Amino acid sequence: MTQNAEVPEPNGAVADAAPDNWVDRFAPAFSRPYLRLSRADRPIGTWLLYVPCLWALSLAILATDSYSQHDLWTVAGCxxxxFLMRGAGCTWNDITDRHIDGSVARTRLRPIPSGQATVRGAIVWxxxxxxxxxxxxxxFYPTAIILGIVALVPVAIYPFAKRFTWxxxxxLGLAFNWGALLGWAAHTNSIGPVPIVLYCAGIAWTLFYDTIYAHQDTEDDALIGVKSTARLFGDDSRKWLRMFLTIAIVLFGLAVVLAASERSVLSxxxxxxxxxxxxxxxxxxLGNFDPDDNDKLLRVFRSNRNAGLIPLPFFALALLV
Known part of the structure; x- marks a missing residue:
């Protein structure tokens, strides 16, 4: 299996960060370990957390046929x-996984196992x-505030999941797609069928992209006893990925129909x-999925930012027609 670089970089860069990322190039040296804890050098996770918020807000605007300056703040605030909650969640993940990360080639250069940051410093951060x-x-509105606080529960549980479940x-899907609920509530101050269906679609999407991502670590995970869907599915992964893809798109389409049912047929x-x-x-x-090529797996995984942004111009146009 093709492996990412395992030799520590002089500046402490982690193995799976892009070589030209802004943290390693421009951030002050004292801040780099903490920005790496937040994965600021790997922004794809922030996008994957943010995109469901944008989906939900867009569908809420379509459903209510109204928007205001508050929605502009919702876009910025979300x-x-x-960025902040992905950073906090990743920091928590690195605190809980500090003994595991040191045994995995892709993660052993992360700030805590490599000694760039202390556990106490990570907790403060x-x-x-x-x-x-x-x-x-x-x-935001009260319903969104309550949802935002409740979101801490799946965030707190996720790092331990690979210890007790396949x-x-x-x-991760439960945590990363919470924005589908929050984004809707930030516009409507309520929860209904549309955000719930959209949330389920996002979970299926996460099962798709994170199974691809997890295939990078199957050999190391097997050695240290860490569970994942990549290890569970093994040679059947392509079949499972196709199923997750189908579920995600069907549920996403259903959420759109529910949100836009009162609009014109063209819209x-x-x-x-x-x-x-x-x-x-x-x-x-799925056509480019190759479980034996880590570099390709990472490229395909990162392309999910673009995949998640694709629906937004369609929603914007639907609002105008």
């Missing part, structure tokens, strides 16, 4: 909040990020084009 995100959260990717058709186009991108990813 983006900043996604995690709390600081969480508090900053909370101050953004309280600017489905840790499902727990509904345009909106449905969003999940349809995303489905073709995921089909392309």
């Amino acid at each position: 983006g900043i909040g996604a 995690m709390v600081a990020q969480t508090l900053a995100a909370f101050f953004i959260l309280i600017s 489905w840790p990717q499902a727990f 509904l058709v345009v909106a449905i084009g969003g999940p349809w186009a995303m489905g073709w991108h995921l089909t392309w990813q």
Whole structure:
């Protein structure tokens, strides 16, 4: 299996960060270990946390046929909040996994196992990020605030999931797609069928992309006893990925239909084009899935930012027609 670089870089860069990332190039040296704890050098996770917020807000605007300046703040606030909470969640993950990470080639250069940061420093950094995100959260409607607080539960559980279940990717889906609920509530101050169906679609999407990602670590995970859907599915992974792809797109399409059911037929058709186009991108990813090539696995995984953004222009156009 093709492995990523295992030799420590002089500046402490981790193995799976892009070589030209802004943290390693421009951030002050004292801040780099903490920014690496937050995965600021690997922004794909922030996008994957942020995109469901944008989906939900877009569908809420389509459903209510109204938008305001508050929605502009929701876009910005969810983006900043996604960066902060992804950072806090990853810091928590590195604290709980510090003994495991040192035994895995892809993660052994992370700040705590490599000695760049202490556990105490990581805890302080995690709390600081969480508090900053909370101050953004309280600017939203009460329902969104409650949802934002409850979101800490799946975030706290996720790092331990790979110790007790073969489905840790499902727990990641519960945490990473919470924005589907929060984004809707930030516009409507309520919860209903649309965000719930959208949330389930996002979980299936996460099972798709994170199973691809987890295939990078199957050999090391087997040696240290860490569970994952990649190890569970093994040679049947392609079949399971196809199923997750189908479930994600069907549920996403259903959420769109529920949200845009009162709009014109043309508007509904345009909106449905969003999940349809995303489905073709995921089909392309499945065609490029190669469990024996780590570099390719990482590239395919990172392409999910683009996959998640594809529906948004369709939703914007549907609002205008």
